[in-house]
Amino acid sequence: MAAPIALHLEFGGGAELLFDGVKNHHVTLPSQSEPWDMRQLLAWIRGNMLKERPELFVQGESVRPGILVLINDADWELMGELEYQLQDQDNIIFISTLHGG
Amino acid sequence: MCQVDEEYNGHLEKISLPTLSKKCVKCKDGTAVLIIRVGDAFCRDCFKEYFIHKFRAMLGKNRVIFPGEKVLLAVSGGPASSSMLSQVQEGLSRDAPKKLRFVPGIVFVDEGGACGLSVEERQRAIAQLESIFREKGFPYHVVHLEQVFSLPGSVLEAVSSAPEQPGSSYKAAVDQFIQNSRGEHGLMEPSVEDAESGFAQLSTQDPTYPTEHRLALERLLASVRTLTAKEDLLQTLRQHLILHTARVHGYTKVMMGDSCSRLAVKLLSSISLGRGASLATDTGFSDTRYGDVVIVRPMRDYSSKEIAFYNRMFNVPSVFIPGLDTKTPEKASIQRLTESFVTKLQADFPSTVSTIYRTSEKLHSARTPQSAITDLTSKCLLCMCAIDTNTEEASAFNAILVSERLSQSGLRETAPHTQAQALPTESPGQCCSSGGQGQGCGSGDCCSSAQSSVTPDLKGLLCYSCRLTIKDMTAVETLPQYIMTEAEKRQRRLRMKMEISEFLLDDEESGE
Numbered sequence: 001m002a003a004p005i006a007l008h009l010e011f012g013g014g015a016e017l018l019f020d021g022v023k024n025h026h027v028t029l030p031s032q033s034e035p036w037d038m039r040q041l042l043a044w045i046r047g048n049m050l051k052e053r054p055e056l057f058v059q060g061e062s063v064r065p066g067i068l069v070l071i072n073d074a075d076w077e078l079m080g081e082l083e084y085q086l087q088d089q090d091n092i093i094f095i096s097t098l099h100g101g
Numbered sequence: 102m103c104q105v106d107e108e109y110n111g112h113l114e115k116i117s118l119p120t121l122s123k124k125c126v127k128c129k130d131g132t133a134v135l136i137i138r139v140g141d142a143f144c145r146d147c148f149k150e151y152f153i154h155k156f157r158a159m160l161g162k163n164r165v166i167f168p169g170e171k172v173l174l175a176v177s178g179g180p181a182s183s184s185m186l187s188q189v190q191e192g193l194s195r196d197a198p199k200k201l202r203f204v205p206g207i208v209f210v211d212e213g214g215a216c217g218l219s220v221e222e223r224q225r226a227i228a229q230l231e232s233i234f235r236e237k238g239f240p241y242h243v244v245h246l247e248q249v250f251s252l253p254g255s256v257l258e259a260v261s262s263a264p265e266q267p268g269s270s271y272k273a274a275v276d277q278f279i280q281n282s283r284g285e286h287g288l289m290e291p292s293v294e295d296a297e298s299g300f301a302q303l304s305t306q307d308p309t310y311p312t313e314h315r316l317a318l319e320r321l322l323a324s325v326r327t328l329t330a331k332e333d334l335l336q337t338l339r340q341h342l343i344l345h346t347a348r349v350h351g352y353t354k355v356m357m358g359d360s361c362s363r364l365a366v367k368l369l370s371s372i373s374l375g376r377g378a379s380l381a382t383d384t385g386f387s388d389t390r391y392g393d394v395v396i397v398r399p400m401r402d403y404s405s406k407e408i409a410f411y412n413r414m415f416n417v418p419s420v421f422i423p424g425l426d427t428k429t430p431e432k433a434s435i436q437r438l439t440e441s442f443v444t445k446l447q448a449d450f451p452s453t454v455s456t457i458y459r460t461s462e463k464l465h466s467a468r469t470p471q472s473a474i475t476d477l478t479s480k481c482l483l484c485m486c487a488i489d490t491n492t493e494e495a496s497a498f499n500a501i502l503v504s505e506r507l508s509q510s511g512l513r514e515t516a517p518h519t520q521a522q523a524l525p526t527e528s529p530g531q532c533c534s535s536g537g538q539g540q541g542c543g544s545g546d547c548c549s550s551a552q553s554s555v556t557p558d559l560k561g562l563l564c565y566s567c568r569l570t571i572k573d574m575t576a577v578e579t580l581p582q583y584i585m586t587e588a589e590k591r592q593r594r595l596r597m598k599m600e601i602s603e604f605l606l607d608d609e610e611s612g613e
Contacts, residue, residue: 012413012421013180013409013421014421014423014427016421017423017427017428018428052428053428055430056428065441065444065445065447065448066405066440066441066444068406068409068410070410070413073134073413073414074133074134074135075133075134075135075136075410077135077136078123078133078134078135078136078142093413095409095413097180097362097405097406097408097409098440098441098444099363099366099424099426099436099437099440100423100424100425100426100427100428100429100437101421101423101424101427101428
């Protein structure tokens with residue numbers, strides 16, 4: 001049983017528009033039997049945070065191509081992408097590089 | 102390509118295990134923070150060096166910006182152009198031998214009026230940008246899109262520049278500059294002063310625009326039926342405003358912040374939009390279509406990922422301003438669809454963007470170079486590229502015209518009458534080759550009958566792609582006055598040329 005973890009989520013480059021225009025979010029993920037990974041976080045964001053047009057942020061299990069993800073200021077490609085296991089106080093940033101956000 | 106990709110996938114699996122242990126490929130020491138290209142991990146410091154070097158290398162390699170030259174940076178507030186601004190500032194703050202030696206200014210085009218932003222939102226965005234610009238200390242110009250309604254017709258005139266050999270003239274200019282700065286004990290001193298005085302004068306400028314222009318802009322955009330055409334038209338008007346600003350303030354170069362991701366999308370969407378003939382000018386490093394003002398794209402070696410990471414890591418401020426395509430579904434416009442196509446492909450095949458982009462580098466237009474064309478009527482009224490519609494009779498373009506005409510003549514019996522009227526508006530090459538009754542000249546009738554007789558017939562003055570854009574407009578007369586005036590002027594000139602053509606020794610004819 002993993003304890004609840006607190007995360008700092010940040011959205012930029014226009015991605016914040018899908019979250020009521022708010023860039024910074026402090027969220028606490030509830031405790032669950034197995035540790036949280038990015039895949040679950042994205043599903044959680046989709047279910048709990050996205051205000052509109054989820055297809056502009058998540059596609060399939062991952063983020064929409066063109067949205068960059070940084071975990072603690074490093075490229076998530078270095079961290080295992082969807083497999084990355086979230087730690088308490090992690091800082092996750094989503095930056096849209098698409099035209100118009 | 103498939104094989105390369107498979108190898109890459111295997112590679113990814115391998116490194117995606119415990120992580121953060123991956124070292125930088127360059128210094129082999131620092132902890133990697135991002136992957137650029139296929140599997141190249143960089144640490145923070147090496148990435149910074151790489152990024153800065155790339156910008157300077159781009160300018161150094163191409164040698165188009167002369168020392169002391171006034172260069173206008175077109176900044177939209179987005180990541181790429183903001184990054185370009187910070188690179189220019191970085192380059193200017195270097196020690197003497199490595200210093201960039203041009204004199205920059207900034208232009209920002211406020212398009213809020215076209216994208217449905219409220220006055221407050223627009224003012225907020227402008228205020229944010231102004232504080233960034235002020236911090237940089239360069240003179241800046243804030244232009245509103247509404248100002249297209251007060252542009253003079255001369256914007257559309259391409260001034261021909263003297264043909265030059267890049268190598269030798271660049272060297273001469275550098276020598277000249279070094280001599281000057283020796284004599285004047287540092288040329289940068291006065292230019293900074295210039296910048297400051299220019300800045301003071303500009304910031305007091307009244308930023309307002311008349312309400313009727315705002316309404317006219319609304320009418321104009323409301324008359325465009327598709328988002329594709331809207332984006333295209335907006336791009337054209339923005340280009341005209343930037344060009345006008347550059348000319349008025351004496352800038353001879355304009356820097357655009359197109360990244361290679363952006364250019365890859367632009368290349369493919371341009372093809373879909375029928376701009377094949379002007380691809381080389383649309384996406385190349387330097388774009389000489391306007392003659393006296395040259396557009397350069399120094400950011401075309403960076404991917405949008407590199408730019409986003411750089412901006413994030415080194416706190417480059419940028420302002421997000423919603424555009425026409427914000428929050429639209431992916432099939433909303435050709436441009437949007439192409440972008441999603443390219444980015445999706447890029448996610449699975451990481452060399453997609455670079456492959457498209459390298460292709461664009463190799464493109465050259467087979468016709469006369471854009472700068473060599475002095476005859477206005479052979480340039481498109483809107484995009485100012487060489488007109489690509491003077492094709493021979495047996496071409497796809499003429500086939501489209503013929504079928505269009507045939508399908509319309511079934512509906513209208515007025516064809517012969519309008520054909521006679523439309524004749525003088527055709528471009529000279531076409532009329533010379535096919536005479537009065539040829540199919541080429543018939544192209545005029547469908548458009549002149551479709552539009553009201555008061556407005557000048559634009560089609561004959563446009564390239565294929567701009568014709569398509571105009572075709573998507575329900576009311577052509579909502580176009581800004583300068584375009585209409587210039588269209589009439591060109592038509593008069595064409596008509597006159599037609600009248601006296603018998604007495605002219607036409608070089609085209611003698612050549613054929």
